[in-house]
Amino acid sequence: MTYLIVGLLILGMVAFVAGFFREKKLKRQLANGEIEELPNIQQVQDMECCGQHETCEKESLLAAISKQIEYYNDEELDRFRGTQSDGYSPDEIDEFREILYTMRDDEVAGWIRSLQLRAVELPDELKDEVLMIVGERRG
Numbered sequence: 001m002t003y004l005i006v007g008l009l010i011l012g013m014v015a016f017v018a019g020f021f022r023e024k025k026l027k028r029q030l031a032n033g034e035i036e037e038l039p040n041i042q043q044v045q046d047m048e049c050c051g052q053h054e055t056c057e058k059e060s061l062l063a064a065i066s067k068q069i070e071y072y073n074d075e076e077l078d079r080f081r082g083t084q085s086d087g088y089s090p091d092e093i094d095e096f097r098e099i100l101y102t103m104r105d106d107e108v109a110g111w112i113r114s115l116q117l118r119a120v121e122l123p124d125e126l127k128d129e130v131l132m133i134v135g136e137r138r139g
Contacts, residue, residue, distance in 0.1 A: 069118055072111045074099050077120050085121040093123045100126060105137050 029035045077096070080088070088096070103111060112130060115122055122130065 070110060070114050072099065072103055072107060072114060074111070074114075077115070078118060080121070081119045083121060085124045085127075088123040088125075093125050096123055096126055097129075100130065100133075105133055108133050108137070 026035070026038055030038060077099070080092070100108065100111070108130060112122065112134075
């Protein structure tokens with residue numbers, strides 16, 4: 001047990017020293033004009049669910065994994081940009097409902113994210129239906 005703790009401490013110190021010298025080298029390269037800017041940390045976005053979370057982040061309505069807008073054959077809904085969720089006529093609500101019920105259940109969360117990114121509010125009358133579909137898919 002003692003060897004394990006000592007080994008981890010040594011490994012931590014080696015990582016710290018290596019990081020220190022790397023940072024120093026990058027700053028020297030930046031000052032000499034060899035590089036234009038310090039490298040940024042890049043997060044890897046795995047589009048598959050890892051199975052380690054109760055709720056898959058890929059399907060979460062709250063997690064905007066991507067800022068890229070994906071259309072679901074619903075480009076015509078962009079005309080509702082800026083319309084409040086309680087400001088739709090019955091015909092307009094039916095237009096949203098038709099699109100909702102012609103897509104696969106696994107596309108609904110992505111569609112809602114797409115609408116959010118496009119600043120198109122979902123009609124209030126459909127919110128319960130959407131939550132039910134997404135909830136059934138997760139459950």
